[in-house]
Amino acid sequence: MTISLTPEHSTPLQPQGWLRYLSFSTDHKVIGLQYLVCGFIFYLIGGALAGAIRTELLTPISDFLPRETYNEVLTLHGTVMIFLWIVPVVNGAFGNYLIPFYVGARDMAFPRLNAVAFWLIPPAGLLLISSYFIASAAQSGWTAYPPLSITTPATGQIIWILSVLLLGGSSIFGGINFIATILKLRRPGLKLMQLPMYCWAMLGTSILVVLSTPVLAGTLVLLSFDIIAHTGFFNPSLGGNAVVYQHLFWFYSHPAVYIMVLPAFGLVSEILPIHCRKPLFGYTTMVYSIMGIVFLGLIVWAHHMFTSGTPPWMRLFFTIATSFIAVPTGIKFFNWLATMWGGRIALNSAMLFSCGFIINFVFGGITGVALAQVPFDIHVHDTYFVVAHFHYIVYGGTVFVIFASIYHWYPKVTGRLLNEDLGRLHFLLTFVGFNLCFAPQHWLGLNGMPRRVAEYDPQFELINQLSSVGALLMAISTLPFLLNVVLSAFNGAPAGDNPWNALTPEWLTSSPPPVENWKGEAPLVTEPYGYGTPAGELPLAATSGSELWKLGNSDQRS
Amino acid sequence: MRIPPAILTLITGMALVLLGLWIGQNVNLLPVDASANAPVYDELFKVLFSIGTILFVGIVGLIVYSLVKFRRKPGETGDGEAVEGNLPLEILWTAIPAVVVLFVGIYSYDIYDRMGGMAPLNDHSMHAMGGEMEESRTWGGISPVSLESDGAAAPLPIDVTAMQFAFIFHYPDAEITSGELHVPMGQPVALHMKANDVIHAFWVPEFRLKQDVIPGQPTLLSFTATRPGRYPIVCAELCGPYHGGMRSTVIVDEPETFEAWVNQNSPIANAAPQTPVQS
Numbered sequence: 001m002t003i004s005l006t007p008e009h010s011t012p013l014q015p016q017g018w019l020r021y022l023s024f025s026t027d028h029k030v031i032g033l034q035y036l037v038c039g040f041i042f043y044l045i046g047g048a049l050a051g052a053i054r055t056e057l058l059t060p061i062s063d064f065l066p067r068e069t070y071n072e073v074l075t076l077h078g079t080v081m082i083f084l085w086i087v088p089v090v091n092g093a094f095g096n097y098l099i100p101f102y103v104g105a106r107d108m109a110f111p112r113l114n115a116v117a118f119w120l121i122p123p124a125g126l127l128l129i130s131s132y133f134i135a136s137a138a139q140s141g142w143t144a145y146p147p148l149s150i151t152t153p154a155t156g157q158i159i160w161i162l163s164v165l166l167l168g169g170s171s172i173f174g175g176i177n178f179i180a181t182i183l184k185l186r187r188p189g190l191k192l193m194q195l196p197m198y199c200w201a202m203l204g205t206s207i208l209v210v211l212s213t214p215v216l217a218g219t220l221v222l223l224s225f226d227i228i229a230h231t232g233f234f235n236p237s238l239g240g241n242a243v244v245y246q247h248l249f250w251f252y253s254h255p256a257v258y259i260m261v262l263p264a265f266g267l268v269s270e271i272l273p274i275h276c277r278k279p280l281f282g283y284t285t286m287v288y289s290i291m292g293i294v295f296l297g298l299i300v301w302a303h304h305m306f307t308s309g310t311p312p313w314m315r316l317f318f319t320i321a322t323s324f325i326a327v328p329t330g331i332k333f334f335n336w337l338a339t340m341w342g343g344r345i346a347l348n349s350a351m352l353f354s355c356g357f358i359i360n361f362v363f364g365g366i367t368g369v370a371l372a373q374v375p376f377d378i379h380v381h382d383t384y385f386v387v388a389h390f391h392y393i394v395y396g397g398t399v400f401v402i403f404a405s406i407y408h409w410y411p412k413v414t415g416r417l418l419n420e421d422l423g424r425l426h427f428l429l430t431f432v433g434f435n436l437c438f439a440p441q442h443w444l445g446l447n448g449m450p451r452r453v454a455e456y457d458p459q460f461e462l463i464n465q466l467s468s469v470g471a472l473l474m475a476i477s478t479l480p481f482l483l484n485v486v487l488s489a490f491n492g493a494p495a496g497d498n499p500w501n502a503l504t505p506e507w508l509t510s511s512p513p514p515v516e517n518w519k520g521e522a523p524l525v526t527e528p529y530g531y532g533t534p535a536g537e538l539p540l541a542a543t544s545g546s547e548l549w550k551l552g553n554s555d556q557r558s
Numbered sequence: 559m560r561i562p563p564a565i566l567t568l569i570t571g572m573a574l575v576l577l578g579l580w581i582g583q584n585v586n587l588l589p590v591d592a593s594a595n596a597p598v599y600d601e602l603f604k605v606l607f608s609i610g611t612i613l614f615v616g617i618v619g620l621i622v623y624s625l626v627k628f629r630r631k632p633g634e635t636g637d638g639e640a641v642e643g644n645l646p647l648e649i650l651w652t653a654i655p656a657v658v659v660l661f662v663g664i665y666s667y668d669i670y671d672r673m674g675g676m677a678p679l680n681d682h683s684m685h686a687m688g689g690e691m692e693e694s695r696t697w698g699g700i701s702p703v704s705l706e707s708d709g710a711a712a713p714l715p716i717d718v719t720a721m722q723f724a725f726i727f728h729y730p731d732a733e734i735t736s737g738e739l740h741v742p743m744g745q746p747v748a749l750h751m752k753a754n755d756v757i758h759a760f761w762v763p764e765f766r767l768k769q770d771v772i773p774g775q776p777t778l779l780s781f782t783a784t785r786p787g788r789y790p791i792v793c794a795e796l797c798g799p800y801h802g803g804m805r806s807t808v809i810v811d812e813p814e815t816f817e818a819w820v821n822q823n824s825p826i827a828n829a830a831p832q833t834p835v836q837s
Contacts, residue, residue: 071799139798236775278639279640280642281641281644310698312675312677319663320663323660330655331648331655335648337620343638344630344634345630346630355625362614362618373602375602376666378766378769379767379768447588450761450794452801452802453802456802533639
C-alpha cells in the first residue's frame with residue numbers, strides 16, 4: 001500500500017527545489033520543515049511581543065504602551081507562542097519529519113490532509129496578527145475568560161476565536177494523521193513495543209489532541225455566540241455561568257500543556273541515548289508513564305480554578321490527581337538520568353540543551369507540585385509565580401528541547417553539521433538569560449505582584465529590571481543561532497549520512513533523505529536503542545587501564 | 559551499571575536532606591504574615607521548599623556529576639555499558655515519589671482544613687446574611703467555621719463589591735461604605751463578595767488569601783487579621799485595561815481603634831452604639 005505510489009510522484013505540476021517549501025507539497029519531510037520554519041517566524045514575532053511586555057515592566061508605571069495595547073500584546077504573545085510556535089513545531093514539525101521514518105513508512109497515512117493541516121496555520125496566524133492592525137486585537141488574555149471577553153471590543157475577540165478554531169482544526173487533523181500512521185502504517189514485522197519512544201509520545205499526544213481540542217472548539221463557538229448573537233451561555237447578566245467556561249476551557253488547555261511537553265519528552269528520549277552511547281533506560285516503564293500522563297492529564301483541569309469558587313471536594317480531588325502526575329513524570333526523569341549514568345557522553349550542543357531541559361523542567365515540575373496544593377495555590381494563583389512556573393515548563397522545557405532537536409537533526413535535514421562553538425554560545429546565552437528572566441519572577445509572585453499588569457508596586461522595580469535583562473539576553477541568544485543555521489547550510493562541515501552513529505531508522509538513509517525516504521526497502525529496526533557493549537565485554541582498544549582494573553575488581557566481588 | 563558503594567550514597571543522601579531542611583527553614587521568601595492562617599501557610603511553604611530543594615539539588619548534582627564523570631574523553635570511541643533497565647531501581651523511584659506526593663497531598667489537605675477551606679459554605683453564609691439568604695447561594699471560598707477553633711468571636715460581616723476598577727466595602731451592621739477595608743485585629747471577618755461586571759480577584763499577599771469575585775456567583779472569604787498595619791489589596795484576575803491599577807488597602811487596627819473608626823464614620827453610631835464582640 002505504501003510502496004505502490006512511487007513513480008507518478010514527480011509530476012511537473014509540483015514545483016521542485018526550494019519552491020517546494022512554498023507549495024502544497026505532500027512530502028512529510030517538506031511539511032515538517034514548513035511547520036518548523038513557519039513556527040520559528042512566529043516565535044520571533046511572539047518574542048518581540050514578549051520584549052514589549054518586559055520593556056513596559058522596566059518601570060512600575062504604565063508608560064511604554066497604552067493600557068489597552070498592553071493587554072492586546074499579552075494576549076497575542078500567549079496565543080502566538082502556544083498555538084503558532086510550540087504546538088505546531090513540537091508536534092507538526094518533528095512529528096511529520098520523524099514519525100514516517102520511525103514506523104518504516106514512505107509518508108504519513110493521509111498526505112493531503114497533512115498538507116491541509118499545515119496550510120491552515122499561516123492564514124490563521126496572519127489573521128491573528130492582522131487583527132491588531134484592522135481593529136484591535138483581543139484584550140482578554142489567551143484564556144479569554146468571559147465576561148471580560150464579552151465586554152472587550154468584539155472584532156478582535158471574534159478574529160481571535162476564528163484563528164484559534166483554525167489552529168485547533170489543524171491540530172486535530174495532525175493528531176488523526178499521527179494515530180493512523182503509528183498504528184496502521186508500521187512496516188511489517190515492526191511491533192509496537194519496538195518503536196522509538198517519540199512514536200509513543202506522539203501517540204499519547206495525539207490521543208490528547210483528538211479528545212480535548214474539540215471541547216475547546218465547541219466552547220469558543222459558544223463564546224462567539226455570546227459575543228455576536230448576545231446569547232447567555234457564559235454571560236451572568238443574561239443568566240449564564242462564567243465558571244462553566246473555565247471548566248470547558250481548561251478541559252482542553254490543561255491537556256494542552258502535555259500536548260506541548262510529551263513530544264518534547266519523546267525527542268529527548270531519542271537524543272540522549274545517541275549522545276550517551278547507551279540504551280534508553282527502562283523502555284517499558286517509559287511507555288507506561290507516557291500513557292499514565294495522558295490519562296492523568298485529562299482529569300486535572302480544575303487545578304487552574306482553585307480560586308474560582310469550586311466546591312471543596314473538587315479542590316481535594318484535583319489536588320491529589322495533579323500531584324500524582326509527578327509520579328510518571330518522575331519516572332521519565334530518573335530514567336534519563338540512568339541513561340546518562342555510565343555512558344560515554346558527548347557534550348555537544350544537542351546534549352547541552354537536553355541537560356538544560358532536564359534542569360529547567362525539574363524546577364518547573366517542583367513548583368508545579370507545589371501549585372497543585374490548594375492552600376499554596378490560593379496565595380500565588382494568577383501571580384508572577386505562575387508565570388514563572390509555566391515558562392519553566394514550556395520554555396525551559398519544550399523550547400530547550402526544540403533547540404536540542406534542531407542541533408541533533410540538522411545534519412539529517414541538510415547533510416551539514418551546525419557549528420559547535422556558536423551552538424555552545426547559543427546554549428549559554430539562552431540558559432543564563434532564561435533563568436535570569438524567570439527565576440526572580442517566583443519571588444515577585446510570592447510577594448504580591450499579580451500577572452497581566454502594566455503597573456505594579458514600586459518595591460518590585462529592581463527585580464523586574466533584572467528579569468528584563470534576562471529577557472534581553474534571551475533575545476540576543478537567537479542571533480548566534482540564526483547565524484549558525486544560515487551559515488552552516490552553505491559552509492557547514494559535511495556530516496555524512498550518520499554523523500552520530502545512530503541506530504534509529506531516519507539515520508539509515510542518505511542526508512538529506514530521498515523523496516520516499518529510502519532508495520530500497522525500509523530497514524527493519526527492532527532495537528532502536530541497541531547501543532552499548534554488554535557488561536564485562538568492554539572493548540580493549542577503547543578502554544583505559546583504570547576501567548579494566550575496576551572491571552576486574554567488580555568481577556572479583558561478585 | 560556501577561552504582562556507587564552504599565555507604566557513600568547514604569552519606570550524600572543524608573547531607574542532601576540536611577541541606578534541604580536547613581534551606582527550607584532559613585530562607586524566607588514570603589512577605590510578613592498578618593493573618594491567622596498565614597503562619598499555617600508558611601509552615602506548608604517550608605515543607606514544600608525543603609522537599610523541592612532536596613529533589614532539585616539532588617537531580618542537578620546527578621546531572622553535573624554524570625556530565626563530568628562520564629564525559630567522552632578525546633580519542634575515546636567505545637559505547638557505555640548496555641544497561642536497558644533495572645526493575646528494583648525503577649520500582650524504587652516510582653514508590654518514593656508516590657509516597658512523597660501522597661504525604662504532601664494529605665499534609666496540604668490538613669493545612670487547608672485548618673484554614674477553614676473544607677467547611678461547608680452555605681449553612682454559614684445563611685447565618686451571616688441574616689434574612690435575605692434564600693436566593694443568595696455562596697459558590698465558593700473559605701468560610702469562618704473552623705478558622706478559630708475556640709469560636710469565641712462571631713465573625714464581622716463585610717460586603718465587598720468589585721467593579722472595574724475598584725473594590726467597595728460595605729459594613730452592614732454600621733452602615734458604613736468605604737473604599738478601604740478596615741478590620742479589627744483578632745476578630746474573624748467574613749467578606750461576602752460580589753462583582754458587578756467582570757471577574758476580579760481579591761488578594762491580600764500578607765494574609766496569603768485570594769478569592770475570585772465572580773459576577774452572578776457570590777463568594778465568601780474569611781480570615782482573622784493578626785498584625786496591625788496597612789497591607790495592599792490587589793486584584794489578581796485580568797479585568798480590563800486598568801487591571802494593574804485596581805488596588806486598595808486593608809487597614810488592620812487594634813480593636814479600640816477600629817471601634818473608634820466605626821463610631822466616627824457610622825451614620826447610625828449615635829443612635830445604636832456598637833457593642834463590639836471581642837474575647
